[in-house]
Amino acid sequence: MNIKTMLTSMKHDASASPSASFRANARIRILNTVTNKPSGKPVWHTRPKAWGYAVGSILATLVLTTGVVYAAQSSSPNTVLYPVKVLSEQAALTLSPTKSVKTTVAATIISRRIREVEQTQKEGTKKEVEQSITNLNTEIKNIRQLHDVSQTVISKTLEEHDRRSSDHSEDD
């Protein structure tokens, strides 16, 4: 194989592509960073404005804000605030205005369910683990049925987590 062919083939190396979770989470962080500048002047507007404010506030509850909804974002299954967390996620998903935003929100929700499984595997009872796995499978099934979410991105999110899990188990 000549060296130029070797080099060209590296473009498609899996490690040279951003993971689905990084792609989705970085997008949220970058857009929040750029559009929340304390310049005294609103930077962000979408068309139409009222819709943009409604979506912005719903999406903001998924990632940040104060109060019960914010406190709920880090809650685990079987805690009092967990239903609040799930409700806020579903609201964000329903009210996402574009396929791109909806896909980002869906991928974030799946990543959260996976983290909950990992957390209960470390710290929870067998029943809690089973419940978190059921929650994950239910979420995947629901999101797979959405026609306005990129299923390719969702598959990549799941593959990335599978890959990381097998990397961790090889380290054990």
Place this chain on the structure above:
Amino acid sequence: MDIQILIHDARNGDKNAFGEIYDRYIDAVYRFVYFRIGEKYNTEDVTEQTFVSIFEHIREYEEKGLPFEAWLFRIARNKIIDYYRKQKPRVGLENIVDLEDPKRGPEKYTEESFDHEHMMTCIRQLPDSYQEIIILKFIEEKENEEISVLLDKPISHIRVLQSRALQKLRSIMHI
């Protein structure tokens, strides 16, 4: 949507336009950073810093012979330079006495045994300017005219750099 329209909308603070620009260029920027840095978590950091910087300075971008993608890659280059400035000094190629790996003779580089990881290690042993040329020309498959604009060097210089970079890489890989 045309990139110029997206840039115009992003300049006016349209968050969806920012998102579209991110979606279009995230793969290319990530790859460029990854092949220069080679480690996943730092690549993610630098990639993210690059996009924040792109969006913070998008109002300063003016086409005037500089395509948007070239401007974007220049920002990525600057972030990579900043990253390395904060690291410990790297060993330059001239300080490496012997790069030979006795397990890898020329006959090992068959299609079956080609190892991306090893190639990345070899690329990162090149001087920075050679690494950039290798990545932009042979991995990203950009035209010389694009590279010339991106690196702000004459096309004739780009051709010379390509030839020297390949020669040096072959020498490191013993092929």
